[in-house]
Every structure is written in structure tokens, then in C-alpha cells.
Amino acid sequence: MSSKLDNGRASFAFQCADTTKQLSYAKEYKQYSKKLPMMIKTNGLAATFAFMLSKDQNKNEGKAYHKLGDDILYWLKTCNTTNDIFQNKSTFKDLVQDVINLDSFKYNLITQETINFLLWLRRFTEGLIND
């Protein structure tokens, strides 16, 4: 167990929000970081990742979703509850396939970790990114 606030989720989420704030799609990033936890609860993690992946990367919408996906994946690879599941292999592009090949227990673990991370991320995007 890490002694950091919320196992380090908070400090990584702060970095993500901080590095995104000067990008052209910061506004979308902020908006979607709030939407995602609800979407995960409604439709499940794999469907949410598939939805994020399907967005066109040439538009701000797609850029923001892909950045969010990369940030989530990086966190899942580093945090100590889920890092052994991915073993640094996944890229965001393969994430849907990787996630649906897990058993329910690991899938639930990753779902919960993703939601916990996003709860911190939405707080920091709210504070750091202006509309």
C-alpha cells in the first residue's frame, strides 16, 4: 500500500489534467472526464473503451477521448492493484480486445480502478481547465 493520497491516483490525475490544460482539446477533455464514469456504469467498461476508440482522431472530440484513453491505460499499467494484469503490453488501440479477454473478477477490478481514477481526474480538470 502506497502512502500517497488515494494510492497515488490523485497525483497522477493532477499531472494528466495539468499537461492537458494548454492543449487545443482541453475543454473536451474536461467535459468527457466527467461523462465517462456514468457511461461505464451504464454500458460497462469495454463498451466505453470501444466508444472512445471509435471517435475520429482528426477532430478535437477524438483527440480528447484518445488522450483520456492513454491516460487511463497508463494509470492501469502503473497502479499496484492492476499493473500485473496488463504487464505493460497494451496500447489503447488493443485495450478493448485485452479487456474483454479478462475474466469477470479482473474486469471488475479494472472497472473500479478506472472509475476511482476518473473521480480524481474530474476534480482536477474542473479546477485546472477553464472553459
Next chain:
Amino acid sequence: MTNVKNTSSEINEIILVPEDTRELVKSLLSKVDNFSLKYNKYILTDKEGKINKKSAMSSSFAFPAKLLNNKISELEQAAKSLFGTNKVIFTKSVVDKLIVGLGTESVLETSITLHHIYGFPYIPGQSIKGAVRNYVIKFYFDSDEEKALTQSKTFCLLFGCNKETESKKKSALNEDYEGSVVFFDAFPTFLDNQVISIDIMNPHYGEYYQDLEPPADYLQPTPINFLVVTNTDFKFILGTYKNIEVEWNDNKLSLLELARQFTEETLTKYGIGAKTSVGYGYFK
């Protein structure tokens, strides 16, 4: 050869759930009668790996009528044991179409409020109370919420209030008060496979709305499907713990009776749910 074909179609269309669940779903899908689960959780990808919205929209459903009837009598029973005679129950039918929860986050872009456990479409109580409160503020207090809270004791008794409004003015009751009328969830009285149907909105000037292009007819329309509730009635239940007599427009009547009048006015004149400005969500 048939085997190869099967495998390739499996790769094309993935059910987006974990592996063990996927095996279960394949064998049990025909038995699923919870429409909420089927619509929200049974999400497939198409050949390009995108979410297959068409298959989700057209997923068949059959609502178990017995469950629905049980649920409704359960609510009526609850109202009776909580409020005795201080309750009103009335039924209203959907005029054209009703859509509650259209904007809820979903990978399908559009959504509909379905009961989490039973899978029925329904109108949550807080949604009814909110609509009625808005209606009353709009039509009786010139759209001024503060005016309603500071000038009308009846309004505060019905919907509840804080001791002070946001701009620190004293509310009419001058105390924190919980609204005296309880709004129950409204369930449809009747459900068959005609009740939920697929509707379409088709914005033509999407790029104009994003400030990218002038509005012109060479822009392409974007068809977006969503589900609506139609051809059914809803049962509304209101109750109150203590029956308070109030005065409204020089008439003396019970708070519950007033709440019933407001709710009926809201349903028939103001509409509930999304898209009321284009005729959705009205009752008769």
C-alpha cells in the same frame, strides 16, 4: 469451411463483456427479459470495431406483464400504508410519444430511462416533482424562483425550501422545510412490444452549429435514432403525511388536491421528459 466463416463473424461482431460473461450470454440471451440489461449492457461492435447502434436499437423485448402489475400494486399498497387516505392515484395516457432520460450518458449517444431492476420504461418521482415545480414557477411566479420561495408559503409547503434563498433572502416559511407532498415513480399501466418504438432526429446543419460552415442545403443530414415510449398510460401516485389546508387563488383546498391539479396541468400543458418543445412528453 463453415467453421472458418463462423469464426470470422465472431471476430467481426464482439459482445463487449468479459470472457466468462460472454459465454453465458451466448447461451442465455433468448431468455433475457430485462430490457434495461439487454439495451444497455448487451453492446456489440460492428465490422470496423465501432459500437453497433443499429443492433442495440432494434433489440427485441418482451416485458413480463405479471411483474409490471405486481410492481404497480406494490406501489399502491405502499402509498396506502404510508398515507392512508391522504393519497391520490390517477392515470394519464401519453398523447404522442414520451422520452425520459434522452440525454443520459450512453455509448449509444442517446438513452432512455429504464428501471434498473425490472427493465421497464418509467418516469422517476424526482423527475415528476422537478417538472411540476418548474411549471408552477413558470406559470404562477413569472419564471422567478426566488419570488416563489419568498412570497408563497403554499409553494414552500408543497416543494420544500431552505431557510434562506441563494441570495440570502428569507423564504416564506423562514425555516428549512421538507416538501410535504411525496411524488411516486410513475409506471406504465400497460406494456407490449408496440410500446417502445424507434424514432429519429435528423439534424441537417451540424457543421453550422459547430461554427464551421454557413447554414446551407449542401450540408449532409445526420440521422440519429432514439427510443420512445408510446401507446400507453402511466399511473401517477401522490401522497402526503399530514393534510394541510392551503389557500390558492382565493380558493381553500387541501395541499394534496392542489398538488394533483398542478401535476395534471404539468402533464397536459407543459410536458415531461425531453423534446417537449417539439411535442413529446404530453399527456391527456
